[in-house]
Amino acid sequence: MKKRILSTLLASTIILGAVPLQAAAASTDDVARLITLAPVTYYSGKTATIQKDLNPGAVIPVTATDSLDTLYGWYANPSSHLVQSGPLKDGMSMWYAEPEKQTLAFTEESPMWLQITKAREDALIFTDKFIVKRDTRIGNYFWEGVTTLNFNGEIKIENGTLMFRNQSPSVEMGYTDTQAIEIHLSEPIVVSEVGTLILENRYGTPKEINAVPDVLIAPEGQPAIIVEDGTVHSGCFQIERSEDDTSSEPLVEVQSGEFIFEAGPSSAGNTETGMPTYQRVNSSELATVLKHSSSEAPAVRVKDGASVAIKGGEFESSGTSPVFEVESGATLTLPGGTVGVMSGKEGENTITAVGEPAISVENGGKLIFAEGAESQVSSTENND
Numbered sequence: 001m002k003k004r005i006l007s008t009l010l011a012s013t014i015i016l017g018a019v020p021l022q023a024a025a026a027s028t029d030d031v032a033r034l035i036t037l038a039p040v041t042y043y044s045g046k047t048a049t050i051q052k053d054l055n056p057g058a059v060i061p062v063t064a065t066d067s068l069d070t071l072y073g074w075y076a077n078p079s080s081h082l083v084q085s086g087p088l089k090d091g092m093s094m095w096y097a098e099p100e101k102q103t104l105a106f107t108e109e110s111p112m113w114l115q116i117t118k119a120r121e122d123a124l125i126f127t128d129k130f131i132v133k134r135d136t137r138i139g140n141y142f143w144e145g146v147t148t149l150n151f152n153g154e155i156k157i158e159n160g161t162l163m164f165r166n167q168s169p170s171v172e173m174g175y176t177d178t179q180a181i182e183i184h185l186s187e188p189i190v191v192s193e194v195g196t197l198i199l200e201n202r203y204g205t206p207k208e209i210n211a212v213p214d215v216l217i218a219p220e221g222q223p224a225i226i227v228e229d230g231t232v233h234s235g236c237f238q239i240e241r242s243e244d245d246t247s248s249e250p251l252v253e254v255q256s257g258e259f260i261f262e263a264g265p266s267s268a269g270n271t272e273t274g275m276p277t278y279q280r281v282n283s284s285e286l287a288t289v290l291k292h293s294s295s296e297a298p299a300v301r302v303k304d305g306a307s308v309a310i311k312g313g314e315f316e317s318s319g320t321s322p323v324f325e326v327e328s329g330a331t332l333t334l335p336g337g338t339v340g341v342m343s344g345k346e347g348e349n350t351i352t353a354v355g356e357p358a359i360s361v362e363n364g365g366k367l368i369f370a371e372g373a374e375s376q377v378s379s380t381e382n383n384d
Contacts, residue, residue, distance in 0.1 A: 030064040031124060032071050035113035037135060037273040042095035042105030049099055056274060057113075060106070062091060064117070069127050071114055076131070078106035111135040111160075111273040116181075119145025123184070129153035132195065134160040135273040140181055141167050146212060147181045154187040157195030157230060161275050164237070165200040166214065180212040185219045191230030191257065200265050200276060201236035213238040213289065221247045227257040227306065233278060235265035240291035248296035250325070254306040263312030278311075290315065298322050298360070304329030311335055315358070322357045328364030 040054040054060065062083050065071050074081040074092065081091035092106040111134055116124065119142060130151060140147055155162070166181055191197045201214050215238045218224035224239050225232060232252075239251055252259060266276030292299040298321045302308050307330065315323045326332045361367050 029066040031066055031118045031120060032068055032114060032116050033065070034060040034063040034071065034075060035115045035137075036060055037111035037113055037137060040105055040110070042097065043099050043101075044090055044095050047099075048094075048096045048101045052095075060092070060112070068114075068124050072126055072128075072130065075112055075114060075136075077108065078110065079104060081106075109134050113137040113139070115139065115141045116147050116149070117141055119147050123148040123150045125150045125152060127152050130155045132157040132160060132162045135163075135275055136160065137163045137165060139164060139166040140179060141169065142179070143168060144179050146179075148184065149181055150184045150186075152186050155185070155189045157189070157191045157197055159192075159194050161196040161198060161273075162189075163198040163200055163275060164214065164216075165198070180214050182215045182217065184217045185224060187219055188223045188226045188253075191225065191227045191232055193229035193257070195230040196275075197225065197230070197232045198276065199232075199234045199237035199239075215240065217242055218245070218247070218251055220245045221249060223249050223251060223253045225252045225259075227252075227254040227259055229257045231257055232259045233262055233276075234260070235262045235276070235278070238289045238291070240289070250297045250299060250301040251290065251292045252300045254300070254302045254308055254330075256303070256306050258306070259300070259302075259308045261308070261310045261312065296321065298325035301325045301327070302330040302332060302365075303327050307331040307333065309333045309335055322360040324359045326359065326361040326365040326367060328362045331366045331368060332359065332361070333368040 036054050036058055037056055039056060040058075042052050042054075044050050044052060052061075063071070063074060063081070065074075078092040080093065082093045083091040093104070095105045097103040097105045114137070116139065119140070124147060126149075130153060132155075138149075164181070164183065166179060168179060189197060199214075199216065214236075216224055218239070218241050220242065232254075241247060241251070260278075262278050266278050290299055299315070300308060300323065302325065304327055308324065308326075310333070324332055359367060
């Protein structure tokens, strides 16, 4: 019997200080560009004496392109970006941190946003592997439309943070209900020891709480996310399998490290690159959904030495496997206390299974039901 798991996380959006962006894409065919996530001062020109200052959120000049592979190449190796024609006859390989022309202003450690500026009917594609070594953001920046984004190679977060989050050109004006991103994976997202994955949905406050969700679709026969000593924060996203994928693998496998289901998207960020923290969430009006169509595997498997914390959400299973499977040496925590919410109401954890235990804990595994935890765990048929 196929298994369907619905997980509704209390969620909405992050509100950070909005920063005006610079010039729009250079061509009507361009679909993406690079944005700096940290302040940058660079010197360009033949003698490297022309000073340019970029604030966080500013467009990196002459990086608009119609190819995500080209954009990733510039992101991965900024020294390869050399412009031969146009108003700026140089590129990131000619921009220096100091007039002495010794240190490049943009390097493989420069935090960047790979910003999608236009929705298209066909999919946008990253052909090769996507390796993250510093704080990185991927997301839309336009009024309406749904971007289909295909990763045809592996995604591995080796260092820093990879965050998926969209934004409209004017946060104050909110969103239409059709601005979203749908991500198709061919390999799992692997989160390594010093890496972090953040699923944050939208930036700002949507007008419609029934807005089209951002979706992460697992690769066929594999988990969508594998945590290998890293950390994952899921604030507001929809994680699922395609309709014809009846994989016997979980959607999320936490081999080591930690996966945190947050009470909702963060209301602020305190790092230089604006990556969020979760002391308070912006709103609980939007929901995240976790769908799993397997009858042989749980939605989330927590292995020896790993941990999962559920700060908010509604999880439902109607299949023949538990929602959460906690192996020997693993920990599942239902935290106590509350999380501040800027708008909407504070919710509680609800984990419900039909015909199977909602949570399965092997001998040696640990379930922590903290004092003050607002959680309801039940199985409606066999009362496990």
